[in-house]
Amino acid sequence: MNHTKSHKKILITGANGQLGCALREESKGFPKNEYIFASKSMLDITSKPSIQNAIDVHQPDIIVNTAAYTAVDAAEKDVDAAYALNETAVHLLAEVCKESSIVLIHISTDYVFDGTSDIPYSEEVEPNPQTVYGKSKLAGERAIQSFKTLTYAIIRTSWVYSAYGHNFYKSMLRLGKERDTLSVVNDQHGIPTLANDLAKAIFQIIPKLDMATKGVYHYSNSGKATWYAFAKAIFEYSNLTINVLAVSSEAFPTAAMRPKNSMLDCTKIVNTFGVETPxxxxxxxxxI
Incomplete structure (x- = not known):
């Protein structure tokens, strides 16, 4: 396939998910490309024939894979399902992309790290996942990297929220209408990342992604926050008067351990592709 042409055919998996919806919205700002938004019913990434069929029909230059098993706590029990979508399916996708000379952009997560660092994580830091979700996502990254001739970008992100789907932002708005007081954890640090900003960054790197720039990248918005600070900001900007109490993680035991520090260092993606991290x-x- 000819990757030098400025017009690209981009196939997006998991099109009805949070990032899939944001990509659909932001694609309007990149009208030169042609887009195929593939929902789960249209493309099952756990099936090689389904992937191959989608490629034969649509002939994409690039696949952006946003499909994933993201239920962090459920994954602790549902191990096979998490690995099926986060590793096995990603391996199949990478294999077919390599065979058809298609560029693969894959979304990964801060959960590949142990969350104990005092400083934001750069791409140089050795992953050390502590949860089934994190381990399965890292296995997916490794699967992609095993194809030496594949042009790919693995983009790790964190604390993604948007107007679509299930996320912290939507939950806070819902709870804010039901209650006067909320307790939110204040000892986990990260950077809330708007799915639309991540989507825009993905479209910005596409023209410059090749064998020389392929690799792992971190993308999040900039600044820093805790879930407590994020919640307070949501209510402030929404003009909702809610009493937000800061509590420690111990107050909310979860099946999967949450990273204390999810902050990602985005210097590499900014320097390589010139993307913005508002x-x-x-x-x-x-x-809002």
Whole structure:
């Protein structure tokens, strides 16, 4: 396939998910490309014939894989299902992309790290996942990297929220209408990332992604927050008066351990592709 042409055919998996919806919205700003938004019913990435069929029919230059098993706590029991979608399916996708000379952009997560660092994680840091979700996502990254001739970008992100799907932002707005007081954890640090900003960054890297720039990248908005600070900002910008109490993680035991530090260092993606990482508060203001 000819990757030098400026017009690209981009197939997006998991099209009805949070990032899939954001990509659909942001694609309007990149009208040169042609887009195929493939929902689960249209493309089952756990089936090689289904992947092959989608490629034969649509002939994409690039596949952006947003499909994943993301139920972090459920994954602790549902191990096989998490690995089926986060590793096995990703391996199949990478294999077919390699065979058809298709560029693969795959979304990964801060959960590949142990969350104990005092500083934001760069791509140089050795992953050390502590959960089934994190381990299965890392296995997916490794599957992609095993294909030496594949052009790919693995983009790790964190604390993604949007107007679509299930996420912290939507939960807070819902709870804010039901209650006067909320307790939110204040000892986990990260950067809330607007799915639309991540989507825009993906479209910005596409023209410059090749064998020289392929690899692992981190993308999040900039600044820093805790879930407590994020919740307070959501209510402030929404003009909702809620009493938000700061509590420790111990107050909310979960099946999967949450990272204390999810902050990602995005220097590499900014320097390589010139993408923007707006302040997380600006993203929040925009969505509200």
């Amino acid at each position: 302040l997380w508060t600006e993203g929040l203001e925009r969505i």
